[in-house]
Structure formats: structure tokens, C-alpha cells
Amino acid sequence: MVTKIVLLLLFIFASMNLHAELEVRNVFITCQKKRSCKDFEKDFAKLIGFYPSYEQIEETIKIFLLREGIEKFSYEIVKYEEKYYLYYHLSPRPTITNLQVVYKPALKLDFSTTALGIQVGDYFDPDVAKKAIQTLKIFLAEHGYLNTNINLRVKIMDKGRASLVYRCDVGKPTILEQLDIIAESNTIRKVIIDRFAQHMRKPFSNQSLRDVITELKTELFSNGYYLVNITSDNEVDDFKGKAIIRVENEQQYAFSFNEKDLIFTRTELLNEIRQFFEKFKKDITPQNIQKIFADMYYKRGYTNIKTDVQSQNYKNKFNENVKLIQVKITENTKAKISEVKFRGNNFYTETQLMTFYEEQEHELSRLKYLDVEYYNIFKETLKKKYITNGFVKIDIQGPNLYEDTKNQKSVVEFQIIEGPRYNIDKIEIIGLKEEERLKAIELMTNKKDQAFNPVGFEEDLLKLTDYVQEQGYYYAAITNLSSDNIVTYNQQLNLVSIRIEMKTGDQLRLRKFILIGNEKTKDDFILAHTYFWKDDIISPSKIKTLQEKISSTGIFTTVIVRPVVNNMFSDKTDILISVVEKNSITMQVAPGFRTDLGMKLSTEVNFANLRGQNENVNFKAQINQRLNFSTLAPERRNEKEFLEYDTQVSYGVPGVAGRDIGYNTSLSVTRKRFFSFDADIRRIGFGMTKEWSQRFYSSLNYQYEEISQYTAVQVDDNGLFRIGSITPSVNYDLRNSRINPTKGAFFGLSCEFATPWLLSRGNDDTTIDFYKLISRNRFYYPIKGGVIAVYIAMGMQKNSADAASIPSIKVFRLTGTDIIRGYDDEEMNLVGLTDASEINVTNAAYMSLYKIEPRFFINDSMMLGVFLDGGRIFVDSWRPLDVRTSTGLSFKYLTPVGSLDFDYGIKLGRRELPGSGQESVGRLHISIGFF
Numbered sequence: 001m002v003t004k005i006v007l008l009l010l011f012i013f014a015s016m017n018l019h020a021e022l023e024v025r026n027v028f029i030t031c032q033k034k035r036s037c038k039d040f041e042k043d044f045a046k047l048i049g050f051y052p053s054y055e056q057i058e059e060t061i062k063i064f065l066l067r068e069g070i071e072k073f074s075y076e077i078v079k080y081e082e083k084y085y086l087y088y089h090l091s092p093r094p095t096i097t098n099l100q101v102v103y104k105p106a107l108k109l110d111f112s113t114t115a116l117g118i119q120v121g122d123y124f125d126p127d128v129a130k131k132a133i134q135t136l137k138i139f140l141a142e143h144g145y146l147n148t149n150i151n152l153r154v155k156i157m158d159k160g161r162a163s164l165v166y167r168c169d170v171g172k173p174t175i176l177e178q179l180d181i182i183a184e185s186n187t188i189r190k191v192i193i194d195r196f197a198q199h200m201r202k203p204f205s206n207q208s209l210r211d212v213i214t215e216l217k218t219e220l221f222s223n224g225y226y227l228v229n230i231t232s233d234n235e236v237d238d239f240k241g242k243a244i245i246r247v248e249n250e251q252q253y254a255f256s257f258n259e260k261d262l263i264f265t266r267t268e269l270l271n272e273i274r275q276f277f278e279k280f281k282k283d284i285t286p287q288n289i290q291k292i293f294a295d296m297y298y299k300r301g302y303t304n305i306k307t308d309v310q311s312q313n314y315k316n317k318f319n320e321n322v323k324l325i326q327v328k329i330t331e332n333t334k335a336k337i338s339e340v341k342f343r344g345n346n347f348y349t350e351t352q353l354m355t356f357y358e359e360q361e362h363e364l365s366r367l368k369y370l371d372v373e374y375y376n377i378f379k380e381t382l383k384k385k386y387i388t389n390g391f392v393k394i395d396i397q398g399p400n401l402y403e404d405t406k407n408q409k410s411v412v413e414f415q416i417i418e419g420p421r422y423n424i425d426k427i428e429i430i431g432l433k434e435e436e437r438l439k440a441i442e443l444m445t446n447k448k449d450q451a452f453n454p455v456g457f458e459e460d461l462l463k464l465t466d467y468v469q470e471q472g473y474y475y476a477a478i479t480n481l482s483s484d485n486i487v488t489y490n491q492q493l494n495l496v497s498i499r500i501e502m503k504t505g506d507q508l509r510l511r512k513f514i515l516i517g518n519e520k521t522k523d524d525f526i527l528a529h530t531y532f533w534k535d536d537i538i539s540p541s542k543i544k545t546l547q548e549k550i551s552s553t554g555i556f557t558t559v560i561v562r563p564v565v566n567n568m569f570s571d572k573t574d575i576l577i578s579v580v581e582k583n584s585i586t587m588q589v590a591p592g593f594r595t596d597l598g599m600k601l602s603t604e605v606n607f608a609n610l611r612g613q614n615e616n617v618n619f620k621a622q623i624n625q626r627l628n629f630s631t632l633a634p635e636r637r638n639e640k641e642f643l644e645y646d647t648q649v650s651y652g653v654p655g656v657a658g659r660d661i662g663y664n665t666s667l668s669v670t671r672k673r674f675f676s677f678d679a680d681i682r683r684i685g686f687g688m689t690k691e692w693s694q695r696f697y698s699s700l701n702y703q704y705e706e707i708s709q710y711t712a713v714q715v716d717d718n719g720l721f722r723i724g725s726i727t728p729s730v731n732y733d734l735r736n737s738r739i740n741p742t743k744g745a746f747f748g749l750s751c752e753f754a755t756p757w758l759l760s761r762g763n764d765d766t767t768i769d770f771y772k773l774i775s776r777n778r779f780y781y782p783i784k785g786g787v788i789a790v791y792i793a794m795g796m797q798k799n800s801a802d803a804a805s806i807p808s809i810k811v812f813r814l815t816g817t818d819i820i821r822g823y824d825d826e827e828m829n830l831v832g833l834t835d836a837s838e839i840n841v842t843n844a845a846y847m848s849l850y851k852i853e854p855r856f857f858i859n860d861s862m863m864l865g866v867f868l869d870g871g872r873i874f875v876d877s878w879r880p881l882d883v884r885t886s887t888g889l890s891f892k893y894l895t896p897v898g899s900l901d902f903d904y905g906i907k908l909g910r911r912e913l914p915g916s917g918q919e920s921v922g923r924l925h926i927s928i929g930f931f
Helices: 002-019 038-047 054-065 126-142 186-199 206-222 266-280 286-298 350-359 372-388 434-443 454-470 523-527 540-551
Strands: 022-031 049-051 070-080 083-092 095-104 149-157 161-169 175-182 229-237 240-248 252-257 306-315 321-330 339-343 395-404 409-417 423-430 487-490 495-503 509-516 556-563 572-581 585-594 598-610 615-625 644-654 661-673 678-691 696-710 719-733 744-754 770-783 786-799 844-859 862-875 884-895 898-908 922-928
Touching: 022 038, 022 054, 038 054, 038 083, 038 509, 049 054, 054 070, 126 149, 126 161, 126 206, 175 186, 186 206, 186 240, 206 229, 206 266, 252 266, 266 286, 286 306, 286 321, 339 350, 350 372, 372 395, 372 409, 372 454, 423 434, 434 454, 454 495, 454 540, 509 523, 540 556, 540 572, 786 862, 844 884, 862 898
Parallel strands: 022 083, 095 161, 175 240, 252 321, 339 409, 423 495, 509 572
Antiparallel strands: 022 049, 070 083, 149 161, 229 240, 306 321, 395 409, 487 495, 556 572, 585 598, 598 615, 615 644, 644 661, 661 678, 678 696, 696 719, 719 744, 744 770, 770 786, 786 844, 844 862, 862 884, 884 898, 898 922
16 A cells, blocks of 8 residues: 555656756857857857756757757756756858869869859858869869869868868860761761861860750751661760761651641641651651641541642752652541530430530530540540549540431530449548547538549548648648548448548647747847747647748748647647848849930948848939930920939838837938929838738828929929828738739728828918829739739829919829830820820819739749730819720749739820821830739
């Protein structure tokens, strides 16, 4: 009895100790001589704190030791008076500050050091540096230097800097001295000699030889040597190279067609022949040619073409035989299909099958012509429909084409072999609590006593795993995913049993965050972006959202967020946030040219992440000199030239007063030529933004402007104007991407209020008092291979001042995103025949703009689109559908920061302009990040 009590007390004591938190009181770091530990001290100090177990301390230490830049390390955990102290000895890797490749003797070879896999700024890794030697040797061997000796000199300097110099003793190169051609055709010999001419008596390699042979095959094939085969050898003796070229199947072919009578061009016919013989390497016989064109025409709906193939020989200019193949094609009429039939169907009726058939029908089939391409697509679509309804052994044969002579019809027939339909007998989910199991079954597409849907079952497994993981079982997984028992078929009863075995473990809850890599950024700034706290359940979606929020700050090149595995206390875990910071100071200078601004030079300097709180100071400046005044009012096109400029300095704090509120202020000075006047503008602005959710955010901005207008067409527009305004705005973003969206919508609404109590005042003591309401909305509808983008913008501004007008600089103007493509600045901003800036708006002005643009992906980084734009500015009366329109083509190059757009628009309904004839046909526009 005493023994049992003792054991019980020992168990209770062990359990209490097991769950008692252990404290790491301090961390001490020493570094190898001549190395600095400064970059690591801040990170490793974060190990101070409480841990649920000794194992958790060690697990966390391992995470920190994975930090980039540590070459060697050792550590010791010392316990003193129930406290733990960590002692580290580190050998940090030096940082590469110099990287050179030196050739002896000097060579002019285009080789970038980035190809070595290392670059200036990286930590020095001896293994990576040695691998780069082999990369260099391969590169030099490809240029004929086969005996290069490479010596890597590494110099480790004070403050952990490393200099790497690759000294390449390239030796004597292999020179191509001789070319032996084993070929009978003089034509081929001449092509080969021409191709090798630029390589003779120059450094040469086996790679160079392979490249030339590839070019030769392409050139000879394009010249009618469809079956030619070229092999090569490269012999080297005392650095003298000899290339031996062997040519087989030297027969040259030429084709003639009666292409004027055909639906295909000569180029299309030749390409089909070339592709066939390049792919199958078959003999060029009349039978093969007839097959090529029979297949080609069958895809276009022709089933009764006649192909007459004749051949004869003639001599080319080298007196060599060329086989001329004369092909005469009689197309006859395109095959008309009177009826589409289905046989063997029981589950779907004939009417249902025809409905499926017509849903995605191609144009050729819709016009009742033979359309083999669509028939094959429809077969796969119909097969999927049957499978999703439990017919897992469905087989669809055809299409079979036959003539119904009795009814004089051409019929396409699909033979359907449905097989048995399988229903679900039972669904078992092992490893979940009853409430979670019932919810999981409810989420599944497949239900008991319903038809088994194999396609939907794959989605069910994903939904089930996601659901369980989102309940906090972070590492939950289906254990029998690859097992035969997950789905069992009863062949006799046509029943399916589903058994899903899931291992969940305990719900994962947050203990604390561990931050590493943030040398400049303050911990509290990063932690301000977290939105779950101690003991909160952790799920994959929370981890993903947290990573996106931290990445969206824009100050890190890499952000990794993941739980720290703790096998002993799996219900509590630390979240590791590992970051790599961007350079905090960037500068760029960009000379350029714009048709409206002329020659321009711009510069930008950005100081980011100041004080480790993502505060930033940005300076921008641009000067430009117009080369012509065609975009100004006609009365001003003979005025003297002067430099225009725009300078701005801004300060921003994204994240003051809480994690979702940002603040910014800016100051700018501008001299600019507008359509009807010139102006010097001084602005100061203040603003705040608030992110209410991932989708909804708002801002409030105040701006004070002093505008000095001169050389105006209308004398009343000259003078000093002061405009103080406040602009609240709200935005609701449902797009799947802010950079290159393919679905969703964006809604934006802003209203600028300018009144005397906000310090607004006009010329000659007149009052400035108006508001300007603008709604900009974008919609994206995904389509096959692309997206349809729609942009709708509308605006209204109302003057409230007596005996005064809205300042012309504030009157609506279609510019930037609001342009009508195909129009220049003057054309799209006309009200009647007068530019909007020349009209005194004493009452109200309006703006309407519509754009629709189907876009199609060429590849992952390019899109091609067609567009229809319409828009106009109105004064006093608003006719939203009475707009100027244009249409055109758009090419987009997608980048991580937005798309680079090349748009050419053509005006619809060109107008006659007094004294200058008709408007131009269209215009090219280049922009970044359009809509």
C-alpha cells in the first residue's frame, strides 16, 4: 500500500514538473576572432523567456541555428538555481564584398558572375564557391578552352568581409583548323561550309559543333531536305580541331499545289508536310501525302477530298536531282451533318444529351458541318457527366460517321456503354469527434444512398482535410489516402463503401511568437500585424493570412511563418516568423521621352523602414522640356520654351495608432504647362488610411494648394488661387489579386470638398466652394484562356460659390486611368468644340467613362486583348450614354508590380474639326498598371 502511495506521489510530482514552465534567463554569445556577432545578438536574445519543456528549448535553438550566415556553432545549456543560461560560440560566415573572374591571357567572353550561383552580398560558403569552379570550366570548355586551370583566391578581411577572385589560366584553345564533309550534294556542302565559316580558325568545342549541327538541320529541312540526317565528330590533335560531318538522305523535294483553288494557303500546306515528316520520319510517298491532307481536311469538315500526286525530277543550279511533287487537291463540298444520334443511353434522355451537346457547341458544328475537334471535346465532357453520376465504367465510342441512305442523311453517332451505376452504401470517417464527423460528412459532395462521384470525391478529401485543419488540428492528415480500402466496390450489388481514416493529434494553440532575421525592424511592428493571441487555435489559413499581412508591408524580401514542432507538448506551439529585410535606401534615375512632355529626366530616392517601424521618406523629382506644343491650346503654340518640373517629398507611417491605421504627409512644388495656361503649384497634404478588413479600407486626406496661373488664354484665369480641400474615400476590393486580377470586383468612391473654412480662396477675393464626387469600379469575369475586364467611372462636381466658377485646374479631365484610348489629351477633353479647361463651370460638370476589354493569356507573362472605350466630360447637363468611343488592340506584359500596356486605339465616329480637317485615325498609348 505504501509503495502505491509513493508511486502515486511520484507520478503527481512528475506531472507537475512536466507542465511547469522553464525559464531561460540569459543568452551569451562569443564569436571567432575577426568575426562580428553583432548581426546575431538581437535574434538570439529572443531566446530569453519561458518554455514548457527542456525539449522545447532545444527545438527552438535548432530553429535559430538554421539562420543564414552561420558556418559553425556550439552551444551549452547551463542550469543554475532553477534558471537556464545559454552559451553560444559562433563562427559567422563572412559577407562577400568583392567577386571577380580574371582570365589569363585576357579574353572577351560574355560571362556574368551571377551564373556562378554566388554574388556580392551573399554569405561566403566554401562549398558553393568550389562548385562555381566547375561552372566556369564548363563555360570555358564550351568556348574551346578545354585545359583551363582555375585557382580560387579567398581573402577574409576584418569585419567579416570576404574577397573572391577566380584566376583562370585558360591555356591554349582548341582551334577549328579542318572541316571534312562526307556528302554527295554540292548544295548541302555549300550550306555546311557557309555555316562553319564563322567558326574556322577560332576556338571551338563539342558544344559549338552540336549547336551548328542543330542549325544545319533546321536550315536544310526548311529548304526541302525533309529526310536529311546529319551526324558529326570532333577530333582534336595538338589543339587543332577537325570537324567531320556526315550527311545521309540527301534527296531534295519541292512541292507545287493548286493553292488558288483551296481553303489552305501554300504555307499551311507545306507546314503540314514538314511537321508530318519531322515527327514520323516516313518516306515521302503518294500514299503518305494523301493521308496528310485527308487528315488535315477532315479536321475542317471535308470528308470527300481527292488528292492527285504526281512526281518528276529536275535539275537545280548545281545540276543535282530535285524531286518535284505536284499535288492537286479537289476539295469538293464540306461534309454536312443532318443529325447527331446517341445509342445505348438509358440514364440520360436523347433530349438531355442534345442539350449537353449544344451547350458548348463550336461554330462549325452549329452550322451543321463535320467538326471532329468538337466531337472529341464533347466525348470527354459527356464522359465526365456520367462519371459524376456513378457510372465509373462508362465507355463512349465514336464519333461514327455514316450515310443514312434511306432518309438521305449524314449522321454522326455516339455509342454509349453506360455500365452499372454505383451508389454509396456507407461513409465512415475514423478519428474525428462525433460533432466534427457529422460536420465533415455534411461538407462532402458524396452522400450516403446517392450515386458515387469519383471526381467530387477527390474534392471531398481536400475539403475534409482543410476543414479539420481549420479546427486547429494543424497536422491532421488522411492516413489511408493511398490505400485500397478508402473506396471499396461491391461488384455484385453495385455499391461503394467509403472509409476515411484520419489522424488529427491535439488542437494546436499559440504559446508565443519567435521572430528572427529582423535586424532593423522592431519586433512590435511585426507583432502588430498578428491578429491572434496566446492560447488561440492555430490553423493553416491563419498562418497564411499572417504571412501575407507581413509581406504586404513591402519591407521584406522573404517572409516565412510556420509553427515550431514540439512533440512533447503538441497542444502548445511557438510560431516562427523568419524575415529577410530589403535594402532600406534605394535610388533610381530614369531618362526618357513622352510624346506630350518631350525629353524628361526623373529621379527617386526612398528611405524605407526608418526606426524599424516601416516609416519612410520618399523624394521624387522630374524635369522635362517639350519638343512641341501640339497638346496646348492653339493660341499658345508659339509661346517660349521653359523647363517644367515636379518635385515632391513625402513621409509615411503605415501602422500608427494601431496595426491597421496609416498616416502620410507630403510637400510638392510643380511648374507645369496645362492646355490653356501655365501654373506654379505648391501643395501640402496630410492623410490617414484605415484597413477595416482584408477587403474594405478607407482614407481621409487634407490638401492645401497655392496655384499661380499665368499666360492663360482667358485673362480671368490668371492669378493666385488657394484651394483647401478634404477628401474622404472608401474602397471595397473583391479581386483575387491587386496586381493582375482575373476575377472579382473593385469598388471605389471618393468626394473632394473645397470650402472657405478649409482655407480655399479664389482670384480677386472670389470664393472657391465646390465638391467633386467620383466613383471608379472594376469588374473581372474569368473566361477560357483569359478574363473580361470592365471599368466604369462616373463623376459629378457642383459649384456652390456665388459669382465664381470652379477653378479650371479642378475641372474634370480624362487622364491617367480615365483616358479614352485612341484620343489625345485635347480630343478626349472637349466639351463641344471647346477644351474643358477653357469653360467657366459656374454650376456643375460631369464625367462618364466605360471600358470593356476581353484579355487572353499568351503565356504566364503576356496577354493580348481587344477593347471598346467610351467616355466624355459634360457641363451643366449629363447624358451618360452620349460618349466618344474607340476600339483597338492591347498587349500587356505582366510584371510583379503591374502590367506594362501597349494599347492602340482607333476612334469610332471621327469628327470634322474647324480649320484642321478630320480627327486623326487613332493613337498608341503606353502605360503601367492600367486596370
